[in-house]
Amino acid sequence: MINRTPYSKSTTASRKNPSSASFNWAHLALLLGFAFLPGCAKKTACTVADPAPVACSPDKLFALRKSDKNSLTVTAMAYTASSVGKGRKALPRAANGEVLTPDISAIAVSPDLIEQHGLSLDKTVRISGLEGEFKVMDLMSPRHSKSIDIYFGNDNAGARQWGKRTLVLSWE
Template identity: 40%
Template sequence: MIKNLYIAIITILVFFNCKEKENDEVIYEWKTIDVTASAYNSLAYQTNSNPSITAFGDSLKPGMTCIAVSRDLLKMGLKHNTPVKIEGFDSIYLVKDKMNARWEKHIDIYMGTDVKAARDWGRREVVISYGVLKGE
């Protein structure tokens, strides 16, 4: 009897905790632009003496799917933690860093400490889509 009561309580808790709520859904309007994409690593010679800390103060760790954006893209809505889809990649990337002011319409894809992968990527023109919360 007690065992059945525990199972019933757990079932009810799981049901109500897993139920989606309309207010919790994040709805984006996706905008698309052409940019130049290069790659970078969290290595001191590519950034600064603390290569794992971004310009926004986030800590980078290899395996993260994040990008740095040129400052003109920040003004277009690609602000901190904006989701970004990059042509040729399956993952969604988050804006976690910003680039030097000299760059325009440019993203830098974070590739951890894998210098070979970053060099193999090189620099290319890509299409990106970025999510802007509806109503912003």
């Protein structure tokens, strides 16, 4: 009978235990590596459009995060529903016409941010040091420049405690 395998067995080589021949350390290391990637262990599948962490998708594994197109250091103050409503019992409205409810994440911006820096009403922005995104819903007085007001709903004490701070505002 002719041996048709591309390799020939050496008669002097020692035989391995059949149970240990099926175990491969490289495969185990590879499986453990994927199991402990951040954000992937709980996901069933990662897609390109998925806003999952960069480590989740093989296409995004070595990709750099996209930097924000626009960011600006601004003075941040706070305002509440009582400062907008001026004593009225109805809920206040923002410059874009929407009702300012206490749970909404809204900001007012100074006019120069709209005219010179490309912000607009209804644009979504991020504020360094604060969680989530905020929607530009109102305009400040023209006497302010490079300033934002963060809406605190009905929390007058929280707005007073916030005071005046310098933060970085970023948007796309």
